[in-house]
Amino acid sequence: MSQLDILDVPAKVISVDRREGDAFRAILYAPEIASRAKPMQFINVRVQESLDPLLRRPFSLSDVNPHVGTIEITWMVVGRGTKMMTQWKPNQTVHVLGPLGNGVGPDFLENKRKLILLAGGTGFAPIQLLGVRAREKGVDTILIYGAKSRHLLMNTDRLKEVGCKICTCTEDGSYGSKGLVTDMAELQLELIAEEKIDPENLVALGCGPTPMLAAIENLFADTNIPLYISLESKMACGYGLCQGCAVRAVDPQRGYYRVCTDGPVFLAKDVELESE
Amino acid sequence: MDLSVDVGGFVVKNPVIAASGVLGYGEEYARVGNIDWFGAVTVKGTTLRPRHGNCPPRIWETPSGLLNSIGLQNPGVDEVITHYLPQLAQFDVPIIVNISGETYEEFQEIAKKLADCPHVTALEVNVSCPNVESGGMAFGTDPGSCYRATKAVRRSWPGPLIVKLTPNVTNISEMAKAAVDAGATCVSLINTLLGMAIDIQNKRPALGNIKGGLSGPAVKPVAVRCVWEVFQSVSVPVIGMGGVFSWEDALEFIMAGASAVALGTAVLVDPYAPKKIVDGIQSYCESNGIDSMSSIVGIAQV
Ligand SMILES: Cc1cc2nc3c(=O)[nH]c(=O)nc-3n(C[C@H](O)[C@H](O)[C@H](O)COP(=O)(O)OP(=O)(O)OC[C@H]3O[C@@H](n4cnc5c(N)ncnc54)[C@H](O)[C@@H]3O)c2cc1C
Ligand SMILES: Cc1cc2nc3c(=O)[nH]c(=O)nc-3n(C[C@H](O)[C@H](O)[C@H](O)COP(=O)(O)O)c2cc1C
Ligand code: FES
Numbered sequence: 415m416s417q418l419d420i421l422d423v424p425a426k427v428i429s430v431d432r433r434e435g436d437a438f439r440a441i442l443y444a445p446e447i448a449s450r451a452k453p454m455q456f457i458n459v460r461v462q463e464s465l466d467p468l469l470r471r472p473f474s475l476s477d478v479n480p481h482v483g484t485i486e487i488t489w490m491v492v493g494r495g496t497k498m499m500t501q502w503k504p505n506q507t508v509h510v511l512g513p514l515g516n517g518v519g520p521d522f523l524e525n526k527r528k529l530i531l532l533a534g535g536t537g538f539a540p541i542q543l544l545g546v547r548a549r550e551k552g553v554d555t556i557l558i559y560g561a562k563s564r565h566l567l568m569n570t571d572r573l574k575e576v577g578c579k580i581c582t583c584t585e586d587g588s589y590g591s592k593g594l595v596t597d598m599a600e601l602q603l604e605l606i607a608e609e610k611i612d613p614e615n616l617v618a619l620g621c622g623p624t625p626m627l628a629a630i631e632n633l634f635a636d637t638n639i640p641l642y643i644s645l646e647s648k649m650a651c652g653y654g655l656c657q658g659c660a661v662r663a664v665d666p667q668r669g670y671y672r673v674c675t676d677g678p679v680f681l682a683k684d685v686e687l688e689s690e
Numbered sequence: 691m692d693l694s695v696d697v698g699g700f701v702v703k704n705p706v707i708a709a710s711g712v713l714g715y716g717e718e719y720a721r722v723g724n725i726d727w728f729g730a731v732t733v734k735g736t737t738l739r740p741r742h743g744n745c746p747p748r749i750w751e752t753p754s755g756l757l758n759s760i761g762l763q764n765p766g767v768d769e770v771i772t773h774y775l776p777q778l779a780q781f782d783v784p785i786i787v788n789i790s791g792e793t794y795e796e797f798q799e800i801a802k803k804l805a806d807c808p809h810v811t812a813l814e815v816n817v818s819c820p821n822v823e824s825g826g827m828a829f830g831t832d833p834g835s836c837y838r839a840t841k842a843v844r845r846s847w848p849g850p851l852i853v854k855l856t857p858n859v860t861n862i863s864e865m866a867k868a869a870v871d872a873g874a875t876c877v878s879l880i881n882t883l884l885g886m887a888i889d890i891q892n893k894r895p896a897l898g899n900i901k902g903g904l905s906g907p908a909v910k911p912v913a914v915r916c917v918w919e920v921f922q923s924v925s926v927p928v929i930g931m932g933g934v935f936s937w938e939d940a941l942e943f944i945m946a947g948a949s950a951v952a953l954g955t956a957v958l959v960d961p962y963a964p965k966k967i968v969d970g971i972q973s974y975c976e977s978n979g980i981d982s983m984s985s986i987v988g989i990a991q992v
Contacts, residue, residue, distance in 0.1 A: 417720070418720075418721060418722070419721055420721045421722070422722065422960070422961055422962060460959070460960075465754045465906075465907045466753050466754045467751065468753075468754050468755065468756060468906055468907070468955070469749075469751050469756065469958070469959060470959060509960075511722070511961070647746065648746075648747050648748070648749040648750065649749065650749050650756060650758070650955075650958040650959075651712075651957075651958040653721065653722060654714060654717075654718035655712055655713055655714050655718055655719060655957065655958060656711070656712060656749070656758070656958055657714075657743060657760045657763045658748045658749035658758060658760065659746075659748075659749070660743060660746045660748055660763075661746065669743065669763070670742060670743060670746075670763070675718065688746075
């Protein structure tokens, strides 16, 4: 029963920088986590050593470098914790618990010829690492990425560098095409259909706001392409103790899943997306 | 130094216990920490039948506090006995099973099933859960009901019996006395304080279940006061909890009258908290010439 595969480590801050628009990125030295992490996993971070804010904050691993022992998180400021994180200084240590969540293992891309990634806003963060890993395996990868406006988009250069096809859109048209991720996904699905790839050799994964996930779930319902979604929910522990992060299961027998341990990645058809 | 202490019919090797609801059944915690760090572990509130728990969101952070409305999500007592307790019993730590019933008969029935399970050291009767509609806290807010619920368990459970009290009452000592009169060998306190918050972005209550239970450092002064009062009114040991995050907090409870403390929210924030707190108590005692835990229990009482 005792596996000790999750660690709480004092991680040294290597750098914190402001990226394009509203995004920030921190690189942390945490070799124990870097060597264990899978794409789509996350960490639970103690923003500062005080009783307020009390809870840790969950962030996806947007990149990991096991060779040098670093992990990367990318975020936008939405409240107190994310604001405090912008004040982190190089060489200070922050407590990082991880790697957490199911993530996706090597079998996720088994027999796959094409990976379709769909991201909204900060949902791009974990998608980046998955895209990089997919390209390393030689899987054809397309990213469909959108946000309300340009400043809410994260930098996609890392995926461009590894040869991922990128389609960007904003609702206000301030960058890329004007429209929603689903509009663009619909278009891309038509193009993919022309390639006549067996749906079994395709796989899609979405991460972003709940309404976006619900919309892409509808869109994919008409295809045979397996669709996975990565969810967020309010968390306390981040590793299965408190049952705080519940999301309703489609199967009434199952009741609820825990986003932190049963997820964050789920088959879209297994979970009930309730918009708050 | 020997940190062991008697908590009413059983001895714990150190006075730091895992509170109910924050360790599940130990499975997940064992991936990060060492269950042996605790003097005893209390498992999640267990009911006669499985419960899926409340509608999300179930968690909301407040200044130095945590509001939760989990709603006693658990697989039911039979599954706990066949599947979860044998796993947890691998560790050399006494197991306390926290139980919750909707009726007196249910309390008695759950206790009966657990009496036949070799892995259980003590029962903790939850008459204080603010997150369920029927039963729950209602049993712990009236001395007569508290007495009857305790008595129902006592009829089928011969071993150490802890009654967990709610702070959501005017006079907590009365509840403690009722529990002891009905056969409790220990009382634990406090369960969470009933609270709520509004999410002003959504213009809705922050929790799916509207109200929830407040825990963490924000409730500590209330908890210390409750321990102080209960220590004066009953002669059985008291397990104190509510916002214990450091060894200093733990000693505060002990000096107010707790024989041991339990950690809830602290474990969620820092999985290594039990180890740090046990080590801290140890060094404090050593450098202050204290040679037994019992010598400082309630030492601050005037
Ligand atoms: C598995 C997972 C991965 C995530 N990855 C990223 C990421 O890579 N980049 C990024 O920018 N954001 C990510 N988030 C969201 C991020 O955790 C929140 O933005 C952050 O917790 C907000 O903290 P705050 O103190 O600034 O906000 P506040 O609103 O002050 O926080 C109050 C409480 O609500 C919680 N909370 C607020 N927003 C969210 C949210 N969207 N999801 C979960 N909890 C929330 C906080 O953790 C805290 O407990 C992720 C969330 C989860 C669950
Ligand atoms: C997420 C969570 C779940 C809880 N579940 C239970 C439970 O099932 N039964 C119970 O008696 N108390 C439960 N509690 C209450 C705790 O055991 C404890 O009494 C309370 O949280 C105060 O201690 P703390 O401030 O150290 O958390 C729960 C508390 C939390 C935070
Ligand atoms: S956050 Fe505690 S169980 Fe998921």
